[in-house]
Each structure stands twice: as C-alpha cells, then as structure tokens.
Amino acid sequence: MPLADRVAGIHIQGQTLPETVALIRRADQANVFSVWLTSGGLGPDSLSTLAVAGSQTQQIQLGTSIVVTFSRHPIAMIQQAIAVEQTAPGRFRLGIGPSHRPTIENTYGLPFERPLEQVREYATILEQAFHGGQIDFVGKRFRVHARVPTSPAIPVYLSALRPSAYELAGEVADGAISWVSPSAYLRDIAKPALLAGAAKRGKGTSPRLVGHAFGLVSDDTAAVKQLGRERLTGYTRLPFYQEMFAAAGHPEARGGVVSEALVDDLVLTGSEAQVSQGIRRFLDAGCEELIVSLLPAGPNPEAAIDRTLKLLGQRIF
Secondary structure: OOOOOOEEEEEOOOOOHHHHHHHHHHHHHOOOOEEEEOOOOOOOOHHHHHHHHHOOOOOOEEEEOOEEOOOOOHHHHHHHHHHHHHHOOOOEEEEEEOOOHHHHHHHOOOOOOOHHHHHHHHHHHHHHHHOOOEEEEEOOOOEEEEEOOOOOOOOEEEEOOOHHHHHHHHHHOOEEEOOOOOHHHHHHHHHHHHHHHHHHHOOOOOOEEEEEEEEEEOOOHHHHHHHHHHHHHOHHHOHHHHHHHHHOOOHHHHHOOOOHHHHHHHEEEEOHHHHHHHHHHHHHOOOOEEEEEEOOOOOOHHHHHHHHHHHHHHOOO
16 A cells, blocks of 8 residues: 655654553554654664554554664564564565664674665665565675565665765665755755666656654743754764755754754744644655654653644644
C-alpha cells in the first residue's frame, strides 16, 4: 500500500525501552502517522524497541533513522528487520546510514573509510533480501550469499546530508532521511539530488524525502527554543553540518554559532497554527514526510506533548 504524502511523524526516545514503547503507544492512540527512532547511542537498541512497539500498536508507521551500517553486518540487520516486520506487517521502514567519523572511530574503534561506497553495497544487499530474497553479492566491502525465506518487502531509506548522499539514496533506496536540515536546503539541494539519483535508476521510481525538525506545541516558546538551541549546538561543531547550514543560508554556523535565524528555521513551536505552518514549510519544500523531534520543555511538558500528538494525528497540513 502506498504511503501517504504530506504527513508528519515524531522522533522521541525515553531512557528505557518500556518508556519509549509507552510514548509510541501514546502516539499510536493519537493517530500520529509515524515514529522514528535513532541509533540511541548506548541506550536500548532501536530495532529491538520497535519490535516490542509493533506488538503493542495498531496503525503507526515504525522507522529507524538510522541504524548504523558500520556496526552491524547486513545479515544481522536483515534478521532484525524481519523480526520487526513480522510484529507490525506493512508498518516498518528501515533507515540506515554510516553515522559519522567521530562515532565510528572513537566509539566503535573502526576505520571510517569510503562511507558512501560502504552504504551502496549495504543497500544493494538489503534490496536483494527484500525483493526476492536471494542474496548473491560480491563487492569491495562485503561477500554475501544467502537466501531469505518468504522475503518481506521492507522499504529501505538512507540517511543523507550532502548532495552525493541524496543522489545515492535516489539511485539505490526507497527514500532519503535528512536531519536538522533547513527547508531551503531540502528544496534547493537535497530534492534535486535525490531526483537525479532516481533518474539514474529509472523504472519510474519516486523516492520519498523525509525532512526533520525539532518542535512542540507550547505556550512557552522561549523554553522550547532554548532547548532546541542546545540540541543544535552539537551539530554546529561538526564540519559537514557546518557546510550544510552554510549552504542553507546560515554561514555563521561555520564558526559554531547557533543563530536565532537557524533556531527559527529548525525549531517549530508556538500554537497549533504556528507549528502547522512550520510543518507546511517543509512539506512545501518537497518533503513527503517530516519527522518532528519532540522537545519536552516548559512548565508542563507532558501536556504540551499531548497537544503536539493531537495536532500531528489530525494529518491536516
């Protein structure tokens, strides 16, 4: 069944697996379209969490944004993805990506070499697994020969930041997932690159562009913006993100500055009408879907989260 366009989901993770699953159940009951979990650092594994959530929810789409490719062999990824799909048939999308050099080299102690080449091979193996089930792949990074019984049709999305990554996603995957990328960057750089990759692939493919921003319906906009500013600070210290922000019209980010304009671009807050307007800005920029990272800020964050879930559940953007 084709996925709906012009929809918004959430990213939110608790400290424990039960806490995250409870949050996903709240979103499911509010009719929110999707929930996406990041790799979670050294917290509970996202795929395991989604497998549990899939057995306790009814309609919400489940996605990873993303599972790290350098830390997991494709066969292990396939096995875990099948487990999630079997708990929530037709509701799971597998987002993968290489992560970043500091994480792979400093945390995992692995060489971060030719990430796009690694992801291309990885995605090709997944494509064989989820479209027919016969895997016969020999590349520079992987040699895999296996058969997946009753192959599930699991969509695969790639994380993307620079144009080359968006082009790769268009060529070998079902979609691309951005992270903290302003809407102008998605419109002017990401979407054209994604479509250029899809043109190489042919076959009338139409990959989805998934945008991302922070947000919360709240009367305490100052508190939400401050928390959003704190979350953005780490990204303005990473060279690749600095260049992306500069390309989106925020050259001050090259110096590690989180400007008010950047906060306004990426932190959607205020009334229901104001947050809806921010979501529409991303959808109008070419995103089929927007991930909203919820920011638990203000004097009553749980009530604000409920207001946000209710708004997203209406799916009117």
